[in-house]
Amino acid sequence: MSIVDHRFDIVDKARFRNGMSRLGSAVNVVTTRSGGKRYGFTASAVCSVSDTPATLLVCINRASSCFHAFANTRHFCVNTLMPGQEHISNHFGGKTPIEDRFALGEWREGLTGAPVLSNASVSFECELTNAVDEATHRILFGRVIDIRENEERATLLYCMRRYISA
Numbered sequence: 001m002s003i004v005d006h007r008f009d010i011v012d013k014a015r016f017r018n019g020m021s022r023l024g025s026a027v028n029v030v031t032t033r034s035g036g037k038r039y040g041f042t043a044s045a046v047c048s049v050s051d052t053p054a055t056l057l058v059c060i061n062r063a064s065s066c067f068h069a070f071a072n073t074r075h076f077c078v079n080t081l082m083p084g085q086e087h088i089s090n091h092f093g094g095k096t097p098i099e100d101r102f103a104l105g106e107w108r109e110g111l112t113g114a115p116v117l118s119n120a121s122v123s124f125e126c127e128l129t130n131a132v133d134e135a136t137h138r139i140l141f142g143r144v145i146d147i148r149e150n151e152e153r154a155t156l157l158y159c160m161r162r163y164i165s166a
Contacts, residue, residue, distance in 0.1 A: 024159030027081045029092045030058050031115040032073040038102050038115045039069035042093030044158055045137075046078055054144035056124060059137045066098055067138070074128050075112035076142060079120040081156040083165035088117070089156070111146050121155045123148045 011019075031040035045059035058078060060070050070076065081089055091104045102115065110116040110125045117123060126142025133139075157164040 021161050022159065024157050024164065026121075027085075027089045027156045027158050027163070028058075029079045029081065029088060029117060029120075030060070030070075030076055031079060031117075032069055032076040033109075033113045033115065034069035034073050037069070037099070038107070039066040039098055040092050040101055040115065041066055042089045043078075046080075049141060055129065056126065056142055056144060058140045058142065060140065061137055062133070063136065070140065071131075071138070075114050076126050076128065076140065077110055077112075077114040077116050078124040078126065078142075079117040080122045080124075081117075082119070082121045082150065082152065082154050083156050083163075085119075085156055086163050089158075089163070116148065119150060120148070121150050121153060 025044040026046065028043045028046045029040050030043045031038065033039070041060065041064055043058055043060070047057050049055040049057050056078065058076070060067055088105050092101050106118040107115045108118055110123070112125055112127070114125055116125065124144050125146040127145050128140060129143050130141040131138055154165065
């Protein structure tokens with residue numbers, strides 16, 4: 001059953017992207033390990049789903065260079081960046097080759113083997129519970145199995161196509 005009402009025009013891509021740029025969000029680097037290698041990408045599409053059990057979601061573009069690793073993993077980690085870590089966001093969000101992305105930052109292995117950024121504002125280590133394809137993206141649902149918080153607790157935000165420290 002489709003819930004789309006076709007009586008309305010679809011908003012064009014540019015208008016949608018401009019509108020979404022005003023929706024501020026935390027800057028995250030989402031990581032996993034697959035085939036003995038580390039993979040990661042920058043994501044702003046991260047959201048709490050439930051606290052019982054603790055669950056969050058992450059959206060990844062299916063055309064992403066590291067999609068295959070996340071399509072075949074059972075675990076991932078959402079590392080929320082702090083002010084001053086913009087370079088890490090840019091490194092994981094740009095065209096940096098996958099094998100070079102972990103050159104920046106101090107990384108360690110989490111409980112599940114997923115890479116955890118040692119000085120992230122907070123890191124949520126997750127076990128994949130469901131995945132749903134929608135349009136160009138896959139939504140990964142993860143049950144949170146470990147949380148590491150930084151005492152500083154500052155978070156890097158992104159809004160209007162620029163970083164904001166909070």
